[in-house]
Amino acid sequence: MSATSSILNKTTLHNKKLTDYKLVAIDMDGTALNEKYQLNRRTIETIQKVEDNGLVILLATGRMLSAVTEHLNLLGTSGLVVSHNGALVKDVHKNQTYLHNKVLPEVVKTTLLLYEQFKFVLHFNIQDEVFVKHPSTVSKRYAEELGITLNYSSPSYLDIIENSTSILLMERKKVLEHVLMQVQATHPNEFDHVLIQDRKMFGCYNSYLIILLKEKLF
Known part of the structure; x- marks a missing residue:
């Protein structure tokens, strides 16, 4: 089980349910991705189940967008990505940029x-x-x-x-x-x-x- 699957499967703790949330931000390396930098089947199914409950899925990573696209396609979820450790926030599917900070x-x-x-x-x-x-x-x-x-x-x-x-x-x-x-x-x-x-x-x-x-x- 990946770290993401484990965390999301425990969201009922402290009397909380998935429906109590609106958005789930998921880290990639060391969290959603396994040691081969891949999404395993259980993680994909867990994340898709969360989105089916009405939550928005957002991937948050230090990667650039091109290193996220393949994983987004496998998930089939929202195109929202926080990349470059927060420097670029974009909806990949809509090609809409919400934030783009550049190095001075x-x-x-x-x-x-x-x-x-x-x-x-x-x-x-x-x-x-x-x-x-x-x-x-x-x-x-x-x-x-x-x-x-x-x-x-x-x-x-x-x-x-x-x-x-x-x-x-x-x-x-x-x-x-x-x-x-x-x-x-x-x-x-x-x-x-x-x-x-x-x-x-x-x-x-x-x-x-x-x-x-x-x-x-x-």
Whole structure:
């Protein structure tokens, strides 16, 4: 049983029923998805049952939209998605955007300058497209795990600076911790970040780190 199935099957606790709620927001990695980054049959049936009871299903994730579409199609539920850890809120089925916060241009410029110095793996997430600075085995593995397509054709410098929904950095832990400290020192309280250590993706838990930068929401 996935974490999602377990939680939703316990919603009658504390005298609460599904009909007492209007919306259910569901995390994906480590919650709705199993260890193979897939939805199992029981999870799909549980979520569909919840929606059949009149609740709106919303997927909330750090992923970009292209890494959510396949799962939405399997669920057959509402197209509401909070992606990029809150930077983009969109109804995928209606192609309606409710919120789109972008990384501040100065934060993007600083990241580019640090990239020239440290040469970490760098992805620019512009809405639903993932632009890669340079090809790498780490980027390829990342794309395979998420089921996304990487775009190796560089957008214009202005497009990167002004339209990055989020920025993904991948490199050895010590390198990215140093990079993060420099970005924070240059732009205190001007962005949010998420740190991810993934044993499966990089083979060694303490060697690699993923940092997702996005605009500060609060």
